Amino acid sequence: MILILSKNQETTTNEVVKWLSLMKKKFIRVHEDEVFEIKVFQKRIFLESSRNRFFLDEITSTWYRRGGLRFNRSHFENESVNNHMDEHQHWLEDYVLKKIESKKTINKQSNSHVNKLLVLEEAKKIGLDIPDFFLASNTNDVALNETIIKPITGNITLDFITQHSDGIMYTTIVEEFEESDFFITFFQEKIEKDFEIRSFYLNGKIWSTAIISQNDEQTKTDFRIYNHNKPNRNVRYVLPKEIEAKICLLMETLDINCGSLDFIKSGNKYYFLEVNSVGHFLGVSSICNYSLEKEIAQYL
Template sequence: MILIISENHERTTNEVIRWLISLEKKFIRVHEDEVFVIKTKDRRIYVESERNCFFIDEITSVWYRRGGLRFLRKKYDDDAVDIYMNEHQHWLENYVRNYLENKKHINKESNYHINKLIVLDTAKEIGFDIPEYFLAENTENVKLNKTIIKPIAGNGILKFEDSHGFMYTSIVDKKEKEDFFTTFFQQKIEKDFEIRSFYLNRKVWSMAIFSQNDDQTKVDYRRYNKVKPNRNVPYNLPKDIEEKIIVLMDKLDLTSGSLDFIKSDDKFYFLEVNAVGQFGNVSFYCNYGLDYEIATSL
């Protein structure tokens, strides 16, 4: 039985599930709003929600896409008993998660949210070319129009009551008079084009994104121009770059993820890796069939 942990309306998950149905493989999909209770029967552990119920020893492989396993915590009137039982429940939940993560898996809930600063330090140690970066609380030593700013955290989406906001990469073009929260600055690289690579189980599929000729997408291709989209084509990274990707992903203990690069002259600048990043566009534009690759890997 295949266990898929994802968000309710995640499109990539739906595409992989279509392949699993076609391949006649049994699966369970866990949504982010499900809450499970841990139970036992005949000395076997099973988890149950209003939507799903399964014995954990029936699971043969796990795909952690997004979201996570949530468990119901029982409350007790006596404070001392409640503290004790809360710890008791914590370790039981921890065991279930650990048991499932030790199955054949594509990524894990426990380590998908990786630290961008640690990733960049690790990539530099491996030998990737990295645009110079630093943290600062003001723009005193920032070179205007030659430096970009981007979030330290991977998720650049702000959710308000009636709207959403997106944190895009931006060029620093003026000095700020006051200090601010510690911020990530990076050297602006003049690019030939960008590259989005998808990694799965030591294999790499890449796509070149020609975003540099459009003022709307030249700094951050995620500012999609839907009227005149960027040209996207299949691309083969040099062998030594792909080998470094494998080393990096092994060090980060990731079996899958999306990586971003900039091609500038004869250099490939590594930018970041996102364990749960989108790869549907890479699969679609390049006809890679990555949904099928994931389904058969599971």
Template structure:
């Protein structure tokens, strides 16, 4: 059985399910969406590990799962389970916090062990990939990276701006986060922004705050989005420099005048270095961002384990959804 974890509104998952059913209508598939929480769970450990669980809509058994695609979401408990006649006020905050940690430990165990076959694609733990660590590993594999600084020291930032006339800042971990305001939840986005050097001319204008991410700005001829799947590359060139809105970052989308995108062929040397990087960070699928400079150099920026690939597949006629389906239909190894 193929076990798929995703978000309820992820259309790329729907496309891949269509391909699986088209290629093999008899294949057994189970999809777990991120909005469903675990109601029951049992984990038996002896020589092997056997996991059973259920949500309001699904029942799963690790003995029946031979392949897994982790797309998005995770297993979760909706709330701390308490006896019906027990008043929540009796549970102190430290106790609630302890119970949450216990549940988190169990959930991570399930995510890691629900399937252990080599032909599974991605894991929940890929979400915790460290972008800074990945930059270091990329450099160690021979890929060029932008010079990077993380600091809350005004003097260090000023020295950095003197060395690089153009610098950018962006989120250290995730560019998206959720903010609670009264009864509302607001989704926030922290994009890539150019630092205005004029604001840094005087040290007294800079306050020491939380450590932030600064990076040498690399001039672009075009940007590259590369989907990686178990040693295979699906690259796309994004001609973002023809539009002022997308020059700094193509993700500042212009829906009225979208960037031209085209299939691309990476040099074999760059493919080999990227493959070594993905092996080193133990990630078998992801979306890689790179820059191709006017000096004809390739510069690595980051890799996202759950990045969007639908638009890349359609712009370049790569049929990535079909390739993922074929990978999931392989017999367990």
């Protein structure tokens, strides 16, 4: 049985599920709003929610896409008993998650969010070129028009602005000094691009796409500011073998066996920018005819 941890109507998951259905494979899709009770039945651990139920030992492979397993905890009136049982339930939940992650897995709930700063440091150790970066709370030492800012985090959900919508913080060029200090921010050297590269990694295999974003002022700094009236050209691309080898080493170091990596091609150099273990990839999969959703289904 295949276990998929995702979100309601998440498009990428929908496409993988279509392939699993075509292949007649049994799977359970867990949505982010499900809460499970951990039970024991005939000496076997049994998980049950309002939508799904399964024995823990039935799971043969797992795909952590988004969301994750959530558990309902029992509460007791006696505070001492409640504290003890809360810890007891924590370790039971930890056991369940670790047993699931010991199966054949595409990514893990326990390390689903990577730290961009640590990733860049690891990439540099491995030998990948990265743009110079620094943290600062003002623009006193920033070279104008030669420096960009971007979030330390990945994309965040701005539920405080509008319910159920994702807010994207785009890469921006620093064009003027700020008068006052601000919260610590990530600054990075602005690299003049030939084009951008999005590489999809799955357990040692790599599919890359060149994104010709430099011919359009709207997408020049960040191709994610899509020009739907005049889309960027996307073409299949093969990275040099030494770069692909370093990608594999980086992903192994991070203990991530699936994700999208972003590069900038500038002259003879390939500058690594970041890795996203839960990023979108259907667009490049479709345009380049990579069928990555089928690759995921077959791996599971």
